[in-house]
Amino acid sequence: MPYSIGLESAANAFLSAGFPTQFTLAVVIFLAIVLISSAFQSDAPDAPTSLPCYSIFAINPFFRRRYDFLNWAFHATGQSAFQFQLLRNQVIIVSGESARQTFFTAKGLDLTEGFKILSGAIPMVRGVTSDLQTKRISQIHKRLALVQRNSSLSDLIPLILEDSRKVMETWGASGTFDPFENVYELIFQTTLRSLSCTEISDDPVLVARLKKLYDTLDHGTTPATVLLPWLPTPAMLKKLWATKEIYDIVVAAVNAREQSGISRNDTLQMLLESGDDRLVVVGFIMGLLIAGARATGTTASWMMTFLGGHPEWRAKAATEVQALLAANPVSTTSESLSSRLATIPLEVWESETPVLDAIIKETTRVAQPHTAMRRNIGPPMYIDGKIIPTGSYVVYPFSDVHLDPALYPDPWAFNPGREEVKNIPFGYVGWGGGKTLCLGTRLAKVELKLVGAMFALGFHHTVVDKSGEPTIPTPNWNDILLCRPPPEKTAYLRYERSDIPL
Ligand code: HEM
Numbered sequence: 186m187p188y189s190i191g192l193e194s195a196a197n198a199f200l201s202a203g204f205p206t207q208f209t210l211a212v213v214i215f216l217a218i219v220l221i222s223s224a225f226q227s228d229a230p231d232a233p234t235s236l237p238c239y240s241i242f243a244i245n246p247f248f249r250r251r252y253d254f255l256n257w258a259f260h261a262t263g264q265s266a267f268q269f270q271l272l273r274n275q276v277i278i279v280s281g282e283s284a285r286q287t288f289f290t291a292k293g294l295d296l297t298e299g300f301k302i303l304s305g306a307i308p309m310v311r312g313v314t315s316d317l318q319t320k321r322i323s324q325i326h327k328r329l330a331l332v333q334r335n336s337s338l339s340d341l342i343p344l345i346l347e348d349s350r351k352v353m354e355t356w357g358a359s360g361t362f363d364p365f366e367n368v369y370e371l372i373f374q375t376t377l378r379s380l381s382c383t384e385i386s387d388d389p390v391l392v393a394r395l396k397k398l399y400d401t402l403d404h405g406t407t408p409a410t411v412l413l414p415w416l417p418t419p420a421m422l423k424k425l426w427a428t429k430e431i432y433d434i435v436v437a438a439v440n441a442r443e444q445s446g447i448s449r450n451d452t453l454q455m456l457l458e459s460g461d462d463r464l465v466v467v468g469f470i471m472g473l474l475i476a477g478a479r480a481t482g483t484t485a486s487w488m489m490t491f492l493g494g495h496p497e498w499r500a501k502a503a504t505e506v507q508a509l510l511a512a513n514p515v516s517t518t519s520e521s522l523s524s525r526l527a528t529i530p531l532e533v534w535e536s537e538t539p540v541l542d543a544i545i546k547e548t549t550r551v552a553q554p555h556t557a558m559r560r561n562i563g564p565p566m567y568i569d570g571k572i573i574p575t576g577s578y579v580v581y582p583f584s585d586v587h588l589d590p591a592l593y594p595d596p597w598a599f600n601p602g603r604e605e606v607k608n609i610p611f612g613y614v615g616w617g618g619g620k621t622l623c624l625g626t627r628l629a630k631v632e633l634k635l636v637g638a639m640f641a642l643g644f645h646h647t648v649v650d651k652s653g654e655p656t657i658p659t660p661n662w663n664d665i666l667l668c669r670p671p672p673e674k675t676a677y678l679r680y681e682r683s684d685i686p687l
Pocket of ligand 1: 480
């Protein structure tokens with residue numbers, strides 16, 4: 186029996202090989218099985234069209250050059266929906282108005298399950314960041330609503346402004362910086378202030394450490410860490426270690442607060458007084474920082490960049506904030522900018538800043554490279570006549586609507602004065618839509634307005650390229666985190682302090 190002899194010697198050779206060889210061979214065999222099984226799949230009549238290539242070749246571009254990949258795939262299939270396999274997972278990408286409507290409103294499509302497999306910024310810590318029962322997730326969401334009650338959000342205004350003052354003081358009288366570093370760092374500080382506790386946010390060394398750890402999580406996301414989280418790649422081990430360190434920092438802060446017996450006016454205190462179990466408290470801080478800091482940081486970085494490249498909008502924003510200060514009798518010009526801005530009430534920031542609102546809306550339209558992800562946890566359903574089986578993943582790229590020239594003429598141009606898209610279902614989804622709306626919208630908008638007001642009045646600034654020439658960069662939707670242009674096209678903010686004391 187030549188076959189059994191061959192198999193036996195192959196098995197012996199495999200067993201006597203070292204771990205690296207066994208490991209590599211196991212991965213190669215696994216990928217070969219996936220490749221072969223995907224090659225033998227044929228589409229049912231109501232199934233979305235498959236890509237005209239092996240799905241395995243779609244994995245890397247889906248994670249690394251998503252915008253180009255999706256455009257190529259829609260073009261190559263000639264369809265408004267297509268499917269491919271991410272290893273064992275069926276992924277269906279949809280586009281167009283009616284697909285968008287179904288996507289955002291369908292009962293069975295679940296965001297948490299979708300993100301778990303397709304996003305993967307944070308390694309799963311059982312019970313803290315994974316396997317959170319629906320009850321715990323909804324408790325975290327309820328607490329996030331408490332952080333954004335009028336009284337809590339009002340209390341945060343002077344703290345966010347004071348943090349901004351401190352960080353902006355470190356920038357000096359003039360200079361040039363990379364907004365995706367410096368503005369993001371500022372937002373990380375203010376978001377940490379809003380979502381955690383004084384023990385962490387008052388300690389610059391700890392804040393810098395946490396930012397580095399979160400950067401490790403974000404940048405360590407590779408196709409392998411998302412799809413094969415059990416594979417001990419160096420990137421996965423780094424992410425696991427970073428998660429453990431973040432966990433330890435948060436737990437230490439919670440313990441310190443409990444042991445001190447001192448009550449403080451911050452989010453941690455609110456969480457502890459709500460009687461939540463430890464997993465909810467730690468999960469709230471760890472998880473929401475990922476959801477909040479990166480999205481707000483990206484928007485703030487681009488907002489400052491666009492304002493630097495569009496002096497007319499910068500001037501309009503500054504005039505709007507100056508008018509609010511002038512109308513506010515409590516503020517006097519001898520005080521610092523941060524303390525004067527702190528006297529403007531929350532409701533004024535929220536309802537009397539149409540220029541800042543338009544700037545934020547336009548920034549989230551053109552520079553938020555989001556692809557919404559869901560898993561069908563309900564019965565099979567249809568989108569535009571194409572079947573979405575139970576358990577499959579559905580993706581809707583925001584570029585489909587936000588960069589559609591039919592809705593937004595000259596879509597890459599930053600123009601907060603553009604006509605509002607009306608009477609088109611979900612014609613703007615910058616803060617989500619239908620069943621899934623951003624639960625941190627109030628906090629994010631207030632943060633963006635406060636930081637924007639400080640920068641517009643406390644500084645003059647323009648945007649320059651690497652050689653110091655004026656430029657207006659184009660958002661790069663292939664960078665799914667920051668929308669940051671490639672190094673040769675990147676831009677810097679050149680700034681100078683105004684004569685208003687921060
Ligand atoms: C400029 C900043 C932000 C933008 C543009 C933004 C945008 C969004 C969008 C578009 C969604 C829906 C995603 C989808 O449909 O796939 C979403 C969901 C969410 N956002 Fe934000 N977000 C921002 C800041 C924040 C902040 C600061 C927090 C928390 C403090 C937060 C918490 C959440 C949560 C928890 C969800 C999920 C809601 C759910 O499960 O139903 N976001 N956000």
